[in-house]
Amino acid sequence: MIKAAIITIGDELLIGQVIDTNSAFIAQQLNLAGFSVAKRVAVGDVYNDIKNALDQTKQEADIILITGGLGPTADDITKPLLCDYFGGKMVVNQEALTFIEHLFANVFKRPFTERNKKQAEVPDVCTVIQNKKGTAPGMAFFEEVNGRKKIFISMPGVPFEMMAMMTDDVIPLLKETFNPSKIEHRTLLTAGIGESMLADMIEDFETALPTHIKLAYLPNYGMVRLRLSATYNETPNDTTEVDTLFNTLQNLVHVYLVTNVDETMEQTVAKLLIANNKTVSTAESCTGGYIAHLLTTKAGASAYFEGSVVSYSYHAKEALLQVNNDTLLTHGAVSEAVVIEMAKGTLKNLGTHYTIAVSGIMGPGGGMPDKPVGTVWVCVGSQQKLIQRKFEFRFDRDRNIKLTALYALNMLRQFILTDDSN
């Protein structure tokens, strides 16, 4: 496979205040196009560090994609550095200049300064890639290293400018320049089983995989995603090989299988609700609205999501969900009896087909001898039937909240699958 490397440039990446989402996007696009990413490097706005990164990555990859450091201020040194590195001199690119002038006149509605004009300058040894979303043009450089053709492409660091340039220009240019491998990915999500037990369960399958098909374990919040990636030199005539293996894998883990497409737990639940034309609500105590947030993260949530009650206090549970004060006093807020009443309250008030109710102790304080931190009661069900279950998580507050949300969504998913009314 043709190998690529990604270099992101900017001091802000090295002090940890910015999470590098550009690299993930670039890597995704490269993989989808059949290129493999061998390495990602982040360096500061430091001449020698950038130069070293270029020297190293061109030994390790044929495609070197660079973002950042193209702004108009003094600390943005990428463009002059690339000009030196490839032995060019700076010239004004007329097409870029015309577009930047248009941006200032018609979009930003700000005066156009000398500093802005400099943004239209590019090294005369590059192929310019016009930036349709902003002021800094992209630049492609070609070089032969150890007898192999290498391409270096510098893109702006502003995510939406980079994204447009990547999909519209860079990927087509790379496909034209190289002959990428064809990769078929198949992904499934499991819940309720740890990575090691899963590995034991599918050990024979994994060992028997042909060398051009790889299996990856991607664990996250108590769930493990499994991904098969098959690499071919040419677009395969059919995908029977990887599909058959993926079917076998699904059968092996079927007890724990959540979904056989690359989606989140909440997307799986949303699709199930939409397919069955059903609605859901939530009654949340310890998760503080996080389950509702997950269910509304993707557009189109109003098709299945009515609303939620976040009843943090006793009073809120009584006022908004008609939980009995007696039940609260007798059993405590974190109890089977209370989550059942919370579930009944939302089902009645919001009239949804399904609901999820949760109450727990997320920590770090609030634990009791009989109800330690991490104790959670979850109730899911419909107007006809409720089921409830106690969990005992043992992590920090943030993780306990996220685990509770995902396990509760998984309980609802299982409930819907076995619901006779569908």
Next chain:
Amino acid sequence: MIKAAIITIGDELLIGQVIDTNSAFIAQQLNLAGFSVAKRVAVGDVYNDIKNALDQTKQEADIILITGGLGPTADDITKPLLCDYFGGKMVVNQEALTFIEHLFANVFKRPFTERNKKQAEVPDVCTVIQNKKGTAPGMAFFEEVNGRKKIFISMPGVPFEMMAMMTDDVIPLLKETFNPSKIEHRTLLTAGIGESMLADMIEDFETALPTHIKLAYLPNYGMVRLRLSATYNETPNDTTEVDTLFNTLQNLVHVYLVTNVDETMEQTVAKLLIANNKTVSTAESCTGGYIAHLLTTKAGASAYFEGSVVSYSYHAKEALLQVNNDTLLTHGAVSEAVVIEMAKGTLKNLGTHYTIAVSGIMGPGGGMPDKPVGTVWVCVGSQQKLIQRKFEFRFDRDRNIKLTALYALNMLRQFILTDDSN
């Protein structure tokens, strides 16, 4: 300053499936402790790529922190590779084994397998760092390169395991091994002003800073954090110099100042509520519970947070907040009239001192000519008084949700500060 490099390992980082948040956390912690990060590298679970990354980074940094690739499955090769690299052999670490057995028996409540036992094996040439949150132990290796002492520390890739190890063990070990610079950080948060206008406003201040004091702009979701970092070789006897400059900076930006400590908007609001002994509720449509989630992220939320109503549908707004059907039909859900009724409904039902109500169109669908995607109405106030404001955000769904939450919290903060009843 002592330089550090971060190596993250895992195929998932190179296909763009996972956004690398670990690097940002590690970089933050290193910077806070007085170490500078020169480079971040991500490589796949590939022997030679990991080895090359080790070879390169030890020429460029004295501290090499490594995460990932320590799992129990076949694709996790970091541990045997480090064992080879530093010329050791694998031995069972008794302390780690005892802890892993305890985890399986008492926390995971799952059978303990041979595969899990292997997780307690470590190279005999490393110093073991016990993992208090999971099964994969951390490992520290020491080597002299070009006459300089180098330390390599391998940590698990699971974020909460890595985070605990980083703060509890790795940072203290690094401080003990090296003599880091002493850095005094002072951080403030602004809202309602862009980065470039802020830069113009404080240009003279910034230009006049002594060379050992740096100013960083850290923009995030429409707010800009400013951080002064003063670097000293020895712990300074007093911090008057940086404190005086920080006071000047606060005065320069005081109109936009949210807080002069390094905390989030929701923490600032929580502290204000606690200080005034007041409670809050929320009525959320477009944010889907995200504001409630923010307010309950930190422990102790029950002191000021009663609960929320997430009223996604018309029906939920009517059933849970007594919004008039007429108001909804006349003005639409995203309107000044509706957020006012939502705010009144929560204040009445939950009896809190303050409330936040939001209704908007987060996109990508749902926009209308007079109410494009990003239109949001926010109402905040008390039992005595409400104020409302329209926002027009122009981003993607995720960013619109987060911006709405933060601007709404900022409106409440400003309301509380000018509330006569306090």
